[in-house]
Every structure is written in structure tokens, then in C-alpha cells.
Amino acid sequence: MDTLQYTMLTLLAFNDGDPLIDISKVAQHHFDQSTEAFMKKVETKKLLLPVTWMEPDNRKSRRAVHVFDLAKHIEAQASLARETVKKYKLT
Numbered sequence: 001m002d003t004l005q006y007t008m009l010t011l012l013a014f015n016d017g018d019p020l021i022d023i024s025k026v027a028q029h030h031f032d033q034s035t036e037a038f039m040k041k042v043e044t045k046k047l048l049l050p051v052t053w054m055e056p057d058n059r060k061s062r063r064a065v066h067v068f069d070l071a072k073h074i075e076a077q078a079s080l081a082r083e084t085v086k087k088y089k090l091t
Contacts, residue, residue, distance in 0.1 A: 003075060003078070004071055004072065004075050007071040007074050007075055008067050008068060008071040011067040011070055011071055012067055014029075015067065019066055019067050019068075020052060020062075020064035020065070020066055020067075021064055021065050021066075021067060021070060022062065022063070022064050023035055023038060023039065023051060023063045023064060023065060026038065026064075026065045026070060027039075030070065030074075031047075039051070039063075048073075049065060049069060049070070049073050050065070050066070050069050051063055051064070051065055052064050052065065052066060
């Protein structure tokens with residue numbers, strides 16, 4: 001199993017098997033910020049993470065992030081961190 005699959009399965013378990021994680025949960029647990037701050041970063045494209053609106057024409061509809069998209073984001077950030085460590089590692 002590769003790390004992306006492992007991350008996706010972990011996210012699914014964390015979210016009781018639901019492939020869509022509510023933005024409030026994503027904002028607080030994964031980004032340590034308010035839902036409003038998280039959405040502002042998404043809307044201004046400072047954070048490139050797709051947010052799914054279950055009913056696009058309804059402002060009160062559920063907004064969520066798909067586990068695959070969040071897993072890809074987590075893996076991309078982990079890869080950047082590994083590259084940074086490699087760059088400064090003395091061998």
C-alpha cells in the first residue's frame with residue numbers, strides 16, 4: 001500500500017467512512033483555523049483544495065472536502081517537507 005492509499009484510508013476511518021469531510025472538521029483538525037478563515041483561503045486561491053457544495057444553488061447546503069483531495073494535499077505537503085529535509089541533510 002502506498003502512502004496516498006494509507007492517508008486516504010486513515011481519513012476515511014477518521015470520518016466514520018464518509019468520503020466527504022465537512023469543511024468545519026477539515027479547517028479545525030487539519031489546518032487549525034476557523035471555517036471562515038479556511039474558506040477565505042480557498043476562495044482567494046491561497047489554498048488549492050476543492051470544496052464540494054452538495055447543492056450549489058443553496059448557500060446552506062453541506063460543504064465538504066473529498067478524502068482523495070485532502071489526502072493528495074497532505075501527501076504533497078509531506079513530499080515538500082521531505083525535500084526540504086533532504087536539501088539540508090549533511091551526508
